[in-house]
Amino acid sequence: xxxxxxxxxxxVVEHNASDLHLCVGRPPTVRLHGRLxxxxxxxxxxxxxxxxxxxxxxDRHQQExxxxxxxxxxxxxxxxxxxxxxxxxxxxxxxxxxxxxxALRLIPNRLMTFEEIGLPxxxxxxxxxxxGLILVTGPTGSGKTTTLATMVNFINENxxxxxxxxxxxxxxxxxxxxxxxxxxxxxxxxxxxxxGVRRALRMDPDVILVGEMRDLETMQAAITAAETGHIVFATxxxxxxxxxxxxxIDAFPTAQQGMVRSQLxxxxxxxxSQVLLPRVNGKGRVAGFEIMVMTDAIANLIRENKAERIDSxxxxxxxxxxxxxxxxxxxxxxMKGIIDYKTMISAAQRPEELHRKYKERSQ
Numbered sequence: 001x002x003x004x005x006x007x008x009x010x011x012v013v014e015h016n017a018s019d020l021h022l023c024v025g026r027p028p029t030v031r032l033h034g035r036l037x038x039x040x041x042x043x044x045x046x047x048x049x050x051x052x053x054x055x056x057x058x059d060r061h062q063q064e065x066x067x068x069x070x071x072x073x074x075x076x077x078x079x080x081x082x083x084x085x086x087x088x089x090x091x092x093x094x095x096x097x098x099x100x101x102x103a104l105r106l107i108p109n110r111l112m113t114f115e116e117i118g119l120p121x122x123x124x125x126x127x128x129x130x131x132g133l134i135l136v137t138g139p140t141g142s143g144k145t146t147t148l149a150t151m152v153n154f155i156n157e158n159x160x161x162x163x164x165x166x167x168x169x170x171x172x173x174x175x176x177x178x179x180x181x182x183x184x185x186x187x188x189x190x191x192x193x194x195x196g197v198r199r200a201l202r203m204d205p206d207v208i209l210v211g212e213m214r215d216l217e218t219m220q221a222a223i224t225a226a227e228t229g230h231i232v233f234a235t236x237x238x239x240x241x242x243x244x245x246x247x248x249i250d251a252f253p254t255a256q257q258g259m260v261r262s263q264l265x266x267x268x269x270x271x272x273s274q275v276l277l278p279r280v281n282g283k284g285r286v287a288g289f290e291i292m293v294m295t296d297a298i299a300n301l302i303r304e305n306k307a308e309r310i311d312s313x314x315x316x317x318x319x320x321x322x323x324x325x326x327x328x329x330x331x332x333x334x335m336k337g338i339i340d341y342k343t344m345i346s347a348a349q350r351p352e353e354l355h356r357k358y359k360e361r362s363q
Contacts, residue, residue: 005051006080009087017031017106018106021101021103022102024046024100033283033284033285034277046100052102056075057091065093069094069095070093071094072091072093072168074088074091074170074171074185075091087106088171090104091103105141107172111149113150117143118289122293126270127154129231132226132231133232133234133264134269137236137239137274138237138238142274142275143276145171147287149172161179162179164184165184166190169188182205194215197218206231208230210232219251223260223263223264226268239273239290241271242307249261249264261303269293273325278343286333290314290323290324295313311324325347325349
């Protein structure tokens with residue numbers, strides 16, 4: 001069975017598929033350019049997925065799977081003949097209907113540039129600041145990890161910093177360049193994100209990357225780190241700057257929300273929200289961004305609990321590099337023929353307004 005899992009992983013790498021799904025009762029299925037495609041093989045049996053899992057899952061994670069019903073880890077796929085690492089995968093193994101299921105996400109082995117992912121250049125200036133919180137948000141599979149890796153790599157190549165990352169699992173491996181980079185994995189090097197941030201503050205860091213702000217304690221630790229003289233990157237599963245701010249504030253008890261609003265108004269540098277969409281030519285996917293850069297006006301809106309007005313400030317802040325997601329979808333992607341109308345509307349924050357704009361232009 002090891003040979004077969006190697007063949008499947010080889011197929012994913014050669015075709016640059018983003019994901020591989022191994023489920024009982026269905027052939028192995030890959031995600032190519034955002035679409036699922038079944039491979040022309042036999043339907044997988046419970047024995048197949050069990051063998052696949054055992055072939056790639058470390059003992060500690062097999063125990064976690066047995067005890068908790070699921071486990072996540074990073075996996076290096078090596079060439080059986082040469083022993084050379086061909087690719088890395090982020091793996092989620094889980095129980096479903098009493099059987100084992102596995103989802104593997106291919107981690108690109110090459111760090112991408114700002115130009116390649118379409119991230120606006122003015123973000124680079126924010127990365128040179130001495131302190132502040134940069135939030136990268138979006139749904140699962142929207143490319144947040146790739147965006148974070150690109151920004152960390154920019155700092156690593158251009159600035160002398162100590163960068164500490166706390167990840168679950170480690171996806172992109174960074175080498176020491178102009179910066180020192182320390183990568184810590186949840187469950188291997190440190191027990192939790194909150195503990196990872198707390199410990200990082202004792203390691204003389206300049207930059208801290210928090211893989212995910214999952215709970216109130218981690219949010220508080222990340223905000224405090226950003227206030228006390230560090231650049232902090234963190235992710236949230238939200239879409240849109242206003243929703244992101246509200247999501248953080250709402251995580252805190254009512255009595256603390258006023259204080260948190262004041263902290264966020266001071267500490268946030270930028271919110272980058274993103275989606276990943278299929279190109280109209282079928283050749284891969286393209287990122288759509290919403291960019292909010294903190295201004296005095298936006299800081300006041302956050303303090304005064306008027307986050308719903310942030311969108312209008314982003315619209316008037318284009319000269320500072322800000323853009324709403326819907327405007328990016330319409331002007332930067334749809335009007336340039338990169339995505340089609342249906343894709344644009346499906347990703348829009350306000351699809352009715354975007355439809356109206358499209359109709360008015362068509363008349």
